[in-house]
Amino acid sequence: MLLPAASLIRREYLRWIRAPTWVISGLMSPILYLLLFGQAFDLGKLLPPGTPPSALASALSGAPTYFSYFAVGMVAFASVTAAMFSGTGIIFDKQLGILQRILSTPISRRSVFLSSLVFRGILTLIPAFLVVGFALLLAHVPGVAGLKLTGGVSPLNAAEFLAAALVLSLAFTSLFLSFGFAAQRIESYFGVVTILQLPILLTSNAMYPTSIMPAWLQYLVGFNPISLAVNVMRMSLFGTAGYAYSAGVYLLGLLAWAVLFVALALFLASKALRSDVGPKAGSALSAAIAE
Numbered sequence: 001m002l003l004p005a006a007s008l009i010r011r012e013y014l015r016w017i018r019a020p021t022w023v024i025s026g027l028m029s030p031i032l033y034l035l036l037f038g039q040a041f042d043l044g045k046l047l048p049p050g051t052p053p054s055a056l057a058s059a060l061s062g063a064p065t066y067f068s069y070f071a072v073g074m075v076a077f078a079s080v081t082a083a084m085f086s087g088t089g090i091i092f093d094k095q096l097g098i099l100q101r102i103l104s105t106p107i108s109r110r111s112v113f114l115s116s117l118v119f120r121g122i123l124t125l126i127p128a129f130l131v132v133g134f135a136l137l138l139a140h141v142p143g144v145a146g147l148k149l150t151g152g153v154s155p156l157n158a159a160e161f162l163a164a165a166l167v168l169s170l171a172f173t174s175l176f177l178s179f180g181f182a183a184q185r186i187e188s189y190f191g192v193v194t195i196l197q198l199p200i201l202l203t204s205n206a207m208y209p210t211s212i213m214p215a216w217l218q219y220l221v222g223f224n225p226i227s228l229a230v231n232v233m234r235m236s237l238f239g240t241a242g243y244a245y246s247a248g249v250y251l252l253g254l255l256a257w258a259v260l261f262v263a264l265a266l267f268l269a270s271k272a273l274r275s276d277v278g279p280k281a282g283s284a285l286s287a288a289i290a291e
Contacts, residue, residue, distance in 0.1 A: 008107075008115035015089065016123065030078040030131045034071060034138065039145055042066045043209075057150075059209055061231075062238035067145035071135035072233050073206030075128045076168055076226045080200065082124035083172035084193050087180020090116065091189055103273060113181075113269040117174055117262070124169040150238045157236035160247050164232035164254060171225055171258035178265035181272040206230050225257040 043066045063069035093099040102112060132147070139146025153161075176193060183189040201207070203217065204226035210218050221227050231250045235243060 006115075008102075008111060009119045012089070012115060012119040016119075029081060030074055030127050031134055033074055033077070034131065034135055038067050038070050038074070038135075041070075042145065057238075058242060059211055061205075061209065061234050061243070062150065062241055063234065064148050064150055064238070065145060067135075068147050068149075068238070069209070069234070070207060071131065071147045072237060073204075073230055074135075075131050075165060075233060076204070076230050077201060077206050078127040078131050079124045079165060079169045080172050080197070080226065082127050083120070083169060083176050084197065086116070086120040086124075086173045086176045087178075087183070087189055087193075088186065089120075090177065090180035091183055091186050094184070095186075099273075109270060109273040110266075112273060113177070113266065116177055117170065117265070120177065121166075121170040121173040124173055125165060128165050128169070153237060160251070161233050161236040163251060164229040164236075167251070167254050167258050168225065168229040171254070171261045174258070174265040175261040178261070178268040181265070181269040200224070200226060204230065223253075225254055228254040228257070 043060075057064055060066060060069040063072070090099070093102075099112075103109070135147035137146070138144050139148055179189055179192055183192070203220045204224040205221050206226055210221050210227075213221065228250045231243060232247045232254070235247045235250075240247070
């Protein structure tokens with residue numbers, strides 16, 4: 001199973017690298033958020049003059065500035081936004097008959113799903129870590145807000161940050177892949193993911209502190225997978241003060257969401273791939289041989 005999956009991962013890579021517009025747009029989106037939204041919308045400036053930095057840090061879950069708080073939230077948001085496009089390749093392959101040709105070969109259906117999950121899941125980490133690097137770089141530009149760390153970041157903190165980003169990427173990549181296998185038209189796919197994107201983001205603590213939210217929204221935020229990942233990331237960069245649980249507990253909650261999303265994707269992918277086998281696959285193979 002490893003060799004066929006590796007071949008499909010290589011195919012995914014070639015398709016991605018040959019579409020520079022998708023690459024550039026995927027990398028530029030988080031940068032624009034940091035340059036425009038992050039610089040213009042600073043909740044820290046709404047506090048009365050003379051407010052001690054400790055009070056601001058307490059309100060921002062340990063972050064020294066609102067931009068630092070926002071930048072870490074954008075790491076998760078960039079991963080989820082990049083994962084949104086995971087299912088589009090599946091839909092195009094179905095419409096062009098490529099998926100049927102793949103299924104007419106001896107390759108296992110699990111390899112078809114896992115190759116997309118592995119490549120797309122890792123791919124979504126690129127804009128996420130670009131956000132971190134760019135935000136750290138902005139801290140050295142005069143007159144511009146940037147990401148500031150409080151204290152040192154140990155190897156364990158870095159590992160926790162990486163684990164949260166990776167699990168979040170795999171969770172939402174599998175979720176959107178499941179929509180790609182279930183949908184038959186690209187319009188239907190984007191209709192569903194567009195409706196989901198804003199509620200998922202706005203019911204998290206990626207952009208706003210939980211303390212300023214109403215009680216009912218705080219309850220939802222506590223179970224949001226983006227919030228769980230962002231909590232771990234902020235704890236690894238700004239310290240653990242003010243959090244109800246340890247980073248390990250938040251990671252376990254995030255992992256539970258990932259298992260649920262992967263299980264859903266496997267179910268929908270298996271169902272869709274079974275329905276794509278048959279006369280259509282045979283016709284596609286005959287057409288390929290005739291060509």
